[in-house]
Amino acid sequence: MHRLLETAHIFAAALWLGGLLMGGVVAAIIFSTTPELDPRLGAFESYPGDHANLLGGYIQNRVFLAGDIVQFVGAVLALATMVAMLVWFRQPVRRVVGAIRIISLLGAISALSYSLLILSPRMGANLQTFYTHARAGEVDAAELARQAFMGDHPVATNIHALLAGLVLIVLLSGVWSITGAPQVDRPIRERAPKRTRTKETRP
Secondary structure (H helix, E strand, C coil): CHHHHHHHHHHHHHHHHHHHHHHHHHHHHHHHHHHHHCCCCHHHCCCCCCHHHHHHHHHHHHHHHHHHHHHHHHHHHHHHHHHHHHHHHCCCCCCHHHHHHHHHHHHHHHHHHHHHHHHHHHHHHHHHHHHHHHHCCCHHHHHHHHHHHHHHHHHHHHHHHHHHHHHHHHHHHHHHHHHCCHHHHCCCCCCCCCCCCCCCCCC
């Protein structure tokens, strides 16, 4: 059961990391390809701005949504398997690798929670506002919404990089735990109480 939980935990971390990397790789491909096509979008015909960037952002927004779902599933599974190992097998949090593993997981969960609950909804709302005004040809209002979206972009990039680093640590420490030195991953056992010697009384 312990090996099964460890394997499920590693799979969850790999799934989580895959969701993160997918967004970055697809973004690099999309935003390097759309300018070559020089598109003109009929739905945004009234918008005089860069349609290549608009098309890339429109598609990438859907990719990031799919990536967030994958990340959420991976994070829930990673947290659930770690809690199960702590409860059933007393995973050694006092050892260095075990402590790093749990701290990295908690840090990644915190960063993902901020991203999913605060940052992504705000950026999504600004992006939808931009699309609404761009469709209507309201350039000034669309530009304000675009600037609000771009204001959060550096933070989103930093959170993305932080998450990738933390989840990578969780993944590597999990692999080390299941394949590395046994003393790193051996469950903690309580020491037996010392026996007290009683003095023998001679008659």
